[in-house]
Amino acid sequence: MHTRPHILVVDDEPQITRVLRTSLGAQGYEIRVANDGETALEIVKDFVPDLVITDLAMPHMNGIELCRQLRKTSQVPIIVLSVRGEERGKIEALDSGADDYVTKPFSTGELLARIRASLRRSPPIDNVTQTLIERGDFRIDLDGHSVAVAGKEVKLTPKEFDVLVYMAQHPNKVLTHRAILNAVWGSNNVEQNEYLRVFVGQLRKKLEPDSSSPKYILTEPWVGYRFEPGE
Numbered sequence: 001m002h003t004r005p006h007i008l009v010v011d012d013e014p015q016i017t018r019v020l021r022t023s024l025g026a027q028g029y030e031i032r033v034a035n036d037g038e039t040a041l042e043i044v045k046d047f048v049p050d051l052v053i054t055d056l057a058m059p060h061m062n063g064i065e066l067c068r069q070l071r072k073t074s075q076v077p078i079i080v081l082s083v084r085g086e087e088r089g090k091i092e093a094l095d096s097g098a099d100d101y102v103t104k105p106f107s108t109g110e111l112l113a114r115i116r117a118s119l120r121r122s123p124p125i126d127n128v129t130q131t132l133i134e135r136g137d138f139r140i141d142l143d144g145h146s147v148a149v150a151g152k153e154v155k156l157t158p159k160e161f162d163v164l165v166y167m168a169q170h171p172n173k174v175l176t177h178r179a180i181l182n183a184v185w186g187s188n189n190v191e192q193n194e195y196l197r198v199f200v201g202q203l204r205k206k207l208e209p210d211s212s213s214p215k216y217i218l219t220e221p222w223v224g225y226r227f228e229p230g231e
Contacts, residue, residue, distance in 0.1 A: 010054040037061025071097035077118035136229030167227035
């Protein structure tokens with residue numbers, strides 16, 4: 001990462017790009033702006049962003065296609081800007097590689113918090129040599145199939161363990177129902193959202209201090225879940 005984190009803002013609304021350039025620049029970020037996906041891909045060649053913020057609906061190349069193109073060569077964090085009612089496009093963007101989303105109209109404080117979370121995100125640990133995940137309150141031993149939360153051992157079924165491991169490999173990131181189902185159960189089960197809800201409910205009962213008000217596995221309405229491991 002650069003001394004000053006580089007953020008690329010992609011939106012065809014001049015008011016949005018103007019506000020973000022000013023507010024993010026005031027926080028010490030180095031900002032570049034593009035008004036469509038094609039221009040953004042040209043800027044990326046020289047600017048090398050640490051994070052991309054992109055709108056969904058844009059001319060020439062929309063935010064979904066931009067996510068797909070970026071993911072061919074980069075794991076840069078991507079935050080999507082969407083308007084209310086764009087659930088389908090939002091989910092498609094997340095499935096195409098976006099990491100998070102913020103719904104318009106949004107507060108600068110909320111966006112800054114999402115930016116900070118994305119920039120401090122640990123890289124994926126799908127590497128087969130990884131045997132231990134230690135994040136926040138969680139210690140997950142992949143070889144021993146054991147889990148401890150805040151120092152207390154928790155017994156999980158094999159599938160509950162697999163769901164938790166996948167979430168822990170992608171902390172602070174929105175994971176769609178489809179992505180989790182595909183990773184844990186395979187591509188033939190990506191429409192079984194109710195099946196996944198049952199397992200998440202079981203996990204919450206075992207992991208959360210209060211399953212009725214979860215702090216580790218958060219629901220993103222209509223989209224999926226976000227795993228927050230604690231500080």
